[in-house]
Amino acid sequence: MKFSAVLALSAAVMASAKSVRNHYPVRRDGHKKGEKGQAQAGYIAGLPAGMTGFGVSNSQVTEVIIIWANPGAGAPTININPPAAGAAAPPAAAPPAAAPAAPPAAPPAAPPAAQQTHQVTVGGAAGLVFVPDQIKANVGDMVVFTFMSQNHTATQSTFATPCDPLAGGMNSGFMANPNNSVSPPPQVAMQVMVSEPLWFYCAQANHCGKGMTFSINPTAAKTQAMFQSMAIAQKGKGAGGAITGGTPPAAAPAAPAASAPAAAPPAANPAAPAAPAAGGEIQQGTGQINGAGACVCSVTCSSGSFPAVGAQGVGSFGGMAGSLPMAMMEA
Secondary structure (H helix, E strand, O other): OOHHHHHHHHHHHHHHHHHHHOOOOOOOOHHHHHHHHHHHHHHHHOOOOOOEOEOOEOOOOOOEEEEEEEOOOOOOOEEOOOOOOOOOOOOOOOOOOOOOOOOOOOOOOOOOOOOOEEEEEEOHHHOOOEEOOEEOOOOOOEEEEEEOOOEEOOEEEOOOOOOOOOOOOOEOOOEEOHHHOOOOOOEEEEEEOOOOOEEEEOOOOOOHHHOOEEEEOOOOOOOHHHHHHHHHHHHOOOOOOHHHOOOOOOOOOOOOOOOOOOOOOOOOOOOOOOOOOOOOOOOOOEEEEOOOOOEEEEOOOOHHHOOOOOOOOOOEEOOOOOOEEHHHOOO
């Protein structure tokens, strides 16, 4: 046999061997991919409408993460994110039943094991408020929002824009509880992952504009009171009354003049009323922080110390001669 024939035969054998080595078997796990997609779709469908955040949407914001959600009325608890290392998830109001498994989403931080669970009531008999409206929480602490009447959210925002959602932030979604008829009530549990201040509001209609806000770890420079007042100023229906420095409402048109009876003889000249004290001065008050972290403050002023004495109370309610605009009342 010639050398060229031997060389050609060897090359053919090597090419055949390479072809065998590069032949891959057909994949037989395609059905598993479809099952995973169906489970994911069912898991998302069970979440409250509008819920967003790490492990729920494509958000990468992890200042606070949602651990579980329960729509109330004995429904099963939906586990969303596992608690960070060393932490335990707080129980729901009702014992959790079997729920669809959440897609794995491990929180990026590992808080210490020691933790506290803070209970916050949203709405209900207290009105358009979070109770309490602020808390001090450590990294790893849990916060359980319990939603009462009528239909509220706990939506993360920023200090500068209290009533606008933080891009990629946590949002409980709308948790309906008409006339507190859902028992046990809907709940959402979240875990605090940072020590910096966190800001929240209710995204329902104009609730935020009426002051329905909540904060975690507010500071002396950025207080809950400041946050709430900015929410009212930015999204409230109207400015404050004259007593708080706002513009008083326009006076009603005068009634048409009628013929007046003859004037009676003047009586003795009454003493002229004393002029009210000039306003505009800062009145120093006293205050202290209670166990819930809220400021209990007081200040004493004479009636003449209030601004716009002739207009105070017009179109307002509450306090000394009215200080809250009527437009802020709950409908």
